[in-house]
Amino acid sequence: MIRSIIKRDGRVVLYEQGKIAAAILRSMEASHSGDAMDAARVADHVQRDLEARFTDQAPNIEAIQDTVEQQLMNHGFNDAAKAYILYRANRTRAREANTGLMRTIDEITNIDARISDMKRDNANIDGNTAMGSMLQIGAAGAKAYNEMYLLRPEHAKAYREGDIHIHDFDFYSLTTTCCQIDILKLFHGGFSTGHGYLREPQSIQSYAALAAIAIQSNQNDQHGGQSIPNFDYGMAEGVAKTYRKAFNRRLRDATEDLIGSDDEAEAVSALIKGVENELGETARLENTKAFTDALAAALVESYNISQADAQRLVSRAQKRAWAKTDRDTKQAMEGFVHNLNTMHSRAGAQTPFSSINYGTDVSPEGRMVIRNILLALDAGLGHGETCIFPIHIFKVKEGVNYNEADPNYDLFRLSCKVSARRLFPNYTFLDAPFNLQYYVPGRPETEVATMGCRTRVMGNVFDPTREISFSRGNLSFTSINLPRLAIESQGDEKLFYEKLQGMLELVAQQLLDRFEIQASKHIYNYPFLMGQGVWLDSDHLSIHDDLREVLKHGTLSIGFIGLAETLTALYGQHHGQSEDIQAKGKEILGFMRKFCDDKSQELKMNFSLLGTPAEGLSGRFIRMDQKRYGKIKGVTDREYYTNSFHIPVWYPISAYDKIRLEAPYHALCNAGHISYVELDGDTARNVEAFESIVRCMHDFGIGYGSINHPVDRDPICGYVGIIGDVCPRCGRHEGEMIPQEKIDELKRMYPEMPAFQGIE
Amino acid sequence: MTVKSNNEKMGQGVGFERIRRITGYLVGTMDKWNDAKRAEERDRVKHSLQKQ
Numbered sequence: 146m147i148r149s150i151i152k153r154d155g156r157v158v159l160y161e162q163g164k165i166a167a168a169i170l171r172s173m174e175a176s177h178s179g180d181a182m183d184a185a186r187v188a189d190h191v192q193r194d195l196e197a198r199f200t201d202q203a204p205n206i207e208a209i210q211d212t213v214e215q216q217l218m219n220h221g222f223n224d225a226a227k228a229y230i231l232y233r234a235n236r237t238r239a240r241e242a243n244t245g246l247m248r249t250i251d252e253i254t255n256i257d258a259r260i261s262d263m264k265r266d267n268a269n270i271d272g273n274t275a276m277g278s279m280l281q282i283g284a285a286g287a288k289a290y291n292e293m294y295l296l297r298p299e300h301a302k303a304y305r306e307g308d309i310h311i312h313d314f315d316f317y318s319l320t321t322t323c324c325q326i327d328i329l330k331l332f333h334g335g336f337s338t339g340h341g342y343l344r345e346p347q348s349i350q351s352y353a354a355l356a357a358i359a360i361q362s363n364q365n366d367q368h369g370g371q372s373i374p375n376f377d378y379g380m381a382e383g384v385a386k387t388y389r390k391a392f393n394r395r396l397r398d399a400t401e402d403l404i405g406s407d408d409e410a411e412a413v414s415a416l417i418k419g420v421e422n423e424l425g426e427t428a429r430l431e432n433t434k435a436f437t438d439a440l441a442a443a444l445v446e447s448y449n450i451s452q453a454d455a456q457r458l459v460s461r462a463q464k465r466a467w468a469k470t471d472r473d474t475k476q477a478m479e480g481f482v483h484n485l486n487t488m489h490s491r492a493g494a495q496t497p498f499s500s501i502n503y504g505t506d507v508s509p510e511g512r513m514v515i516r517n518i519l520l521a522l523d524a525g526l527g528h529g530e531t532c533i534f535p536i537h538i539f540k541v542k543e544g545v546n547y548n549e550a551d552p553n554y555d556l557f558r559l560s561c562k563v564s565a566r567r568l569f570p571n572y573t574f575l576d577a578p579f580n581l582q583y584y585v586p587g588r589p590e591t592e593v594a595t596m597g598c599r600t601r602v603m604g605n606v607f608d609p610t611r612e613i614s615f616s617r618g619n620l621s622f623t624s625i626n627l628p629r630l631a632i633e634s635q636g637d638e639k640l641f642y643e644k645l646q647g648m649l650e651l652v653a654q655q656l657l658d659r660f661e662i663q664a665s666k667h668i669y670n671y672p673f674l675m676g677q678g679v680w681l682d683s684d685h686l687s688i689h690d691d692l693r694e695v696l697k698h699g700t701l702s703i704g705f706i707g708l709a710e711t712l713t714a715l716y717g718q719h720h721g722q723s724e725d726i727q728a729k730g731k732e733i734l735g736f737m738r739k740f741c742d743d744k745s746q747e748l749k750m751n752f753s754l755l756g757t758p759a760e761g762l763s764g765r766f767i768r769m770d771q772k773r774y775g776k777i778k779g780v781t782d783r784e785y786y787t788n789s790f791h792i793p794v795w796y797p798i799s800a801y802d803k804i805r806l807e808a809p810y811h812a813l814c815n816a817g818h819i820s821y822v823e824l825d826g827d828t829a830r831n832v833e834a835f836e837s838i839v840r841c842m843h844d845f846g847i848g849y850g851s852i853n854h855p856v857d858r859d860p861i862c863g864y865v866g867i868i869g870d871v872c873p874r875c876g877r878h879e880g881e882m883i884p885q886e887k888i889d890e891l892k893r894m895y896p897e898m899p900a901f902q903g904i905e
Numbered sequence: 906m907t908v909k910s911n912n913e914k915m916g917q918g919v920g921f922e923r924i925r926r927i928t929g930y931l932v933g934t935m936d937k938w939n940d941a942k943r944a945e946e947r948d949r950v951k952h953s954l955q956k957q
Contacts, residue, residue, distance in 0.1 A: 569931070763945060
């Protein structure tokens, strides 16, 4: 006689046959076989079997469940047995997920981020702060739920076991990745942040302040970064407004001084307006001679002053207004950079991940913006620190800023000088064939812009009339563990491609499943991104529409990591070592790109191939693969897989060859790509050498690139540059003290040296 | 980071900041990098400028 049973946690509870019968009935119903009578009969047999085997002790849950399975099969209820097994497996998964979740939360709560690798998964979240920890606990809970309830079992398995990585998995059911914010469209007519309505800005200071707010607001609606694709064109309008006001003011002051009046504001303003209307030209940074002459003539007529006086009034007002506007623009740009480095998003755990693109606006106003944002970047923050945000992206274009005769060539040169000191800007190349094909002069939205990490959106299969960078972005991306496919193929190329095809299908399906969740949302789920019309066509949606159609402007991206290790596993060498292997590398990525293109055509959606910006992922796959396959030389013998299609970071190669070899992959990875060149500090400080590398990238057809070099800073004396063991300015070692007299002496030599506050 | 300072000397325990690019963006100190990315940063070699 069975009286009690032992539960999983060791507790002993009363045996209830009814519970067993009910579980059996559920399995029968799930498999459409058997009824309550059958269930009772099988439950009887289960009890008899248990009584026979457990004479002097209570059975445990596992033994009971094994018996139920066995008896279901004995009675010919094979389908019900299968349903019961599936139910058990699911319960086990849920239990393990719960235990895992609690363990994760325990680690987030109790372990210092300096020790916990998990808490440093994203270098932009401070896992030691209260809000950072709350964010991580929320993410852990969401991940556990998403895996249990939202993923198909085959996707959950592939994700869990490291065949694929589903990025931003904590946001799986919530939102999309990123967007290029068309700042002009947003500003025209004003906008609402959800916490208040902001009128259309009227000066460069408010343009810059509101641009930061736009980035912050949109960051709260998406899980990825935020970018402004037209920073120069956008801010130029603010510069124009500031200038026009300043010119009005300066001309009025000068006129009042000359004629000895205090009340010419309206008259002068009307005078300027009259000329503006007559010539169809507003007062702006560089007015035509016709405008200046007409204005002078109007002054002569109104105030009965000499032609020479009138000319002098106009030109002095122009000069002073220019200087005032330049000062305001500089302050606005400094304020913008400070804002983006200090403002908080996501409950204060992160500064918004922000990018700005500029370089191609050749108007005097646009040029003023570009010059001043570069100068602000060069100046650094309050203590001279290098700005972490925003990511600056300089758009390089022949005929605009690439050649010496181009109107913005001076700004391109300046950008090289600044980047050689501050690591930004990065460079995006509009002349690369895969970018040039979209470029229409005079239409900035056709200029490729990048989300600073590397994401790029241009082509549009869903709506081929909208092949633009503005108001679009990535919806979600999932990366393939490419080296594992190669290891498992054991040198069999054909097998590798079969496995790759299967994995691409799996990822495409998973992206589509995620799209279904995203597509069912409404504008009120994204009050800024959709509610303010930031996303393409979202301004045509009503409150009842789901987002399906407008989201199709975005991309579903299939990423990868470790082309170098993949090639080594398959062919014994990576693409930096042999031209033949380079051809094989292009074949693999060509195959993946073709899959994306075919899928796009089939579904009229934008599937694209991504050289994944793997941060957390760089270690995740290889740790799993080391456990599975051990340390394979050149494949799994380091702590990270090589990023995307890069030549391995440890492989000695010239900058020229690295750029030449990586460029063809930029053309294939239409969802995003980046190439780095590592320079030593002295070479980087040589602007000619720096520029020559940017030019080399341009000429080889790189899409997006940047140059890395050491940027160190001593917080004590404020030195920025390369610091080896000893600071070249104050002579201290890391952690060492220096006497106050020494600091005072340095302060006399370097007046801009910041006062060290004690805590940074 | 907190710093002890007395009237005569300062800087005890204050390290140098080393800014590096991680996956397209910059990170102010490497304390927050994960282990794999730290290893990768350590392994990076400089690229020479001569053409081959």
